[in-house]
Amino acid sequence: MSERFVVVGGDAAGLSAAAKARRADPDREVVVLERGAWVSFGACGIPYYVKGEIPELEDLLVTSPEKLVGKYGIDLRRHHEVTAVDPEAGRVTVDGGGERYELAYDDLLLATGGHGATPDAPGGDLDGVFTVRSLDEGRALREYLTPGAGTRPGVPTPPTDRFHEHLGEVEAVAVVGANKIGLELVEAFDARGLAVHVVDDGAHVFERGPLTLPPFGPAAAGIVEERLRERGVELHLDSRVERFVGADGAVTAVETGDERIPVDAVLVDEGVEPNAELAAGAGIELGATGAIATDAYGRTSAPDVYAAGDCAEKHHHLLDEPVHLPLGLAANRGGRAVGATVAGTPTRVGPVVGTVVMKVFDLEVACSGVLDAETAREAGFDPVTETVTTISRAHYYPGGSRIVVEMAAGADDGRLLGAGLVGEEGCAHRVNAVATALHTDLTVGELADLDFGYSPPFGPVWDPVLTAAKAVDGDLG
Template structure:
């Protein structure tokens, strides 16, 4: 008897699961119906800042597989269709066609929830004014680009707006200084805007410790991006035409022709919550190692709507990244299709950049270690990306945390120029393997002057951490 798999969400986790399940089971065994409320499927949201900034020439370059391509693989992907209700006991979902308004029920034998995340959009005065943009989806990216194009067309005379620096196309304010915030600041700077970043915390990149965040702050200032810390936004000011004209904080007002929200995201689990599915402390769905929703044998979930196990702290965390979503989808699809796969957890690795500055982190920050009761030592070293005498050697700062007494590696943060960010992968592997910093010092890493000093910066940090662990005994 043919079963029906219903997938909610047409991006990374959902469509990876659908595609993998289809590889394992043909349409005569498994019918696959997927619902996506947007206009696009299987795309890279991480690439939106680079599309806006001009590094990626066209929107379609961010799309891995179109609805037509999915349908050609016997996946019934229904676009612009929103799931409005999940009936778990009845094994069915209610949907609404966003073009016609028609509603219907669709039954399922197996269900995959890949509803992703929703951007944090605080209920501030003026938050929905024209010219205020989030950047969560391709639709969001297109809306922002349309807004920028309109501004640039209106300003084609080359005369900057009143109060803007000479030569600027306009004034952009980015609210939030996490990954999306700093990447969008770079994109807007590259387009010729005068950019101000307003951050609620004292330093940008709260995923780093404050001392490493300060390095990012200094670099952004050096690029001409005005970065304001401890700036709590209180309102979006609008002009007589209703469009955004400024962003207000408790202490100041910042003129703006366009505003980009980079405050962060939270799990989109509205359907799951209403259906009584188990949620964690961060609001994400809870799953087992097979990505099956706990307590429900025929429902799986993956991507930005779930919480994952942190292998370093042993606790559940919310880390919305496309890398995890695609892995979740592969695991889910294998299990739905009759195979077997598990997702053991993460160590929290992420990289980003703002212009030439590269930013990376993995494992725990000092704050994280304290929260879970770990005693630790921390060390910071300065090194270079290549042998110091080789042309193009660039500075790099590495911070490393290790557990007291045991010397177990707990976390690494890196800020530097070309060649810095991907070095964090050394630490990610070491964290996953549960290595000590002393064991790391013997890692047989590749060396040649164009690629590294004779002692790689990560290993220099490990040597210093070994000394700190011994001194703390």
């Protein structure tokens, strides 16, 4: 009998692991247990589905269940929820198919993901208060804004406590948390003709980061705030939500310490919390972040049990400590590594440096590494920071626009610590050069000497990243 690899969770990390294990060891039995209906989907596309740019929710599926079963030979069991893990016995308890059963494993991967955090404020359970981390939540939000937009004839309504009959016309919406998903959904709400309020307890957007993601830097924050106001978005900064006010079970206002903001719907983006309860109940060690602690290969404190994706910690290359970064690439990469390891080829999950890219209306906003001075000092660095304003194309080539780059380096050795970029074009992919430099421990002087490509339609002869590196290197003397 072949060894059995059981995967709990059917999205990025879980299915990457399952597919890799089957490819590397075709004789291995691979069972994926997913408590919901959806598997293998692109959650990062939900804001564009809510906006209407992505017509159908099914368009966000990466791989169909039929392909997972037919091509890869995975035993995929949807609507099967793992309720307990027994590492000593090497088995899990499952509720599914109308029964409860136990399933033995030789190797187990916990890829249970994360959920949207909510403020510790009364009224969070009112109708019209949403977090968006799953396809069901995205469909429920779209349906709430425009009845009928989230459903199609012949397609069953997915089971979710946030999918309900519309309670009134939505004209104003509040985004609580000026973070990545929240600000991407601002554009979606604006496109639907809604009045949009952004409520955040920081003095600026991105100031704290949403529990887990690094701040983009003050330069980016200022430009994003200016663009939001230009588009008519009302910013309520330095404002902590005290409670959500409701009538007849539906939200009608957001109340802060200073004001009462009438709204018809609320989107909360206070960050992502790991779904680590299953691991904790099995006595598996959690890290300081609250996510599941793992080693370089994704192994947990329990024998033959791995964790990957948004439920697990990652190792930050620059900070040299565990962090909780719920990002898509890290989840896919971590799952793939675990799949290779259980199939017989030990593979490191790999470190992260916190590379994040987002879109706010027509702005590209990107960062990698550490820009926050306090965080850098806590990690033992003495940061030196420069902000440069340059152009996205050669000055004589039409269509160019401004790019602002904020970059930090260590004062003692010049090691690159991080950079943030914001502009209307040319930021989203340039940040990958910064990530590469961080992973390879380059100094800003070494970064400034790299041989980047040049062509007038795509950038000036001195690329914005090189220009910023030169500026910081000059400050270091």
